[in-house]
């Protein structure tokens with residue numbers, strides 16, 4: 177086989193990123209600095225956010241988000257089981273308890289109905305994930321009256337009406353890792369309704385140091401002496417990643433158009449295949465990010481399909497293995513049937529702006545051929 181393996185996720189980077197990086201190199205400044213400030217301003221402006229704090233990963237953004245809620249030790253936080261491990265890890269490392277709940281079969285999203293039976297007197301927050309970039313029904317979940325951490329790792333371009341995902345909960349987080357819609361290599365960040373939380377996050381992200389020596393040098397003598405507000409890891413970003421982010425922001429709309437185009441081709445081409453179910457469509461008033469294309473087989477041949485595609489140079493995967501099924505979370509006794517079914521029948525097939533028309537045609541052909 178001469179074809180290069182087609183990856184399931186991906187980002188599109190090019191010379192625009194190089195130009196931005198070059199200015200940081202020319203300035204002999206590659207650590208956190210002016211590019212980080214600029215990205216934070218531009219990103220928050222695009223999303224209509226009050227403020228945004230760039231970090232070194234979405235995983236650390238989740239950790240910081242839980243930390244900033246300042247919940248009593250042992251508080252329960254409800255989250256979908258059908259999500260990335262960092263969601264649960266962020267809760268556990270903050271001495272809270274993850275309470276896994278099921279997702280809706282059609283949307284793969286957590287709903288007020290799946291959350292409600294899990295609420296106890298010890299529930300102190302809800303963590304939601306906009307799976308694939310299809311927005312969760314925030315209004316109904318907000319009506320439950322608990323603080324919400326909104327994981328918008330898949331949803332950087334998603335909106336409910338005019339509100340961007342990530343901007344509607346108490347704290348929103350994003351991931352900008354190498355395969356995300358806006359990719360910087362490794363990166364992420366948080367935003368919050370309450371500006372004081374972002375102010376606190378700004379101190380915490382650099383080992384809990386209230387003000388770096390450089391920041392303090394304009395206001396006091398002995399600026400090198402610092403106060404530490406809390407124990408914290410170092411989770412600061414750098415200007416190389418921020419430079420890539422600045423270039424990625426400029427091309428986000430173009431990349432999103434391409435994602436949507438591929439999505440629409442798949443939806444149309446797979447419409448009348450009767451052996452799997454296409455992903456849910458968004459309602460016309462909202463906006464999707466098309467992070468991934470998730471299909472559900474109606475038969476038990478999912479693994480066979482994945483292997484067939486792999487053998488033909490198309491890499492697929494399953495996002496996510498339900499967390500409650502992983503022994504370390506001590507929750508294997510739970511029965512969360514929709515997520516468990518998704519674990520058997522779900523498959524993410526390639527969707528990203530680096531796919532050529534030829535790749536898309538090839539993928540469609542191979543999928544049709546599998547059950548032809």
Ligand SMILES: Cc1ncc(COP(=O)(O)O)c(C=O)c1O
Nearest residue numbers: 233234235260329351352353364
């Ligand atoms: C839903 C979700 N949340 C959070 C993260 C963590 O992001 P990062 O890889 O930037 O740490 C991911 C990573 O893929 C994710 O899928």
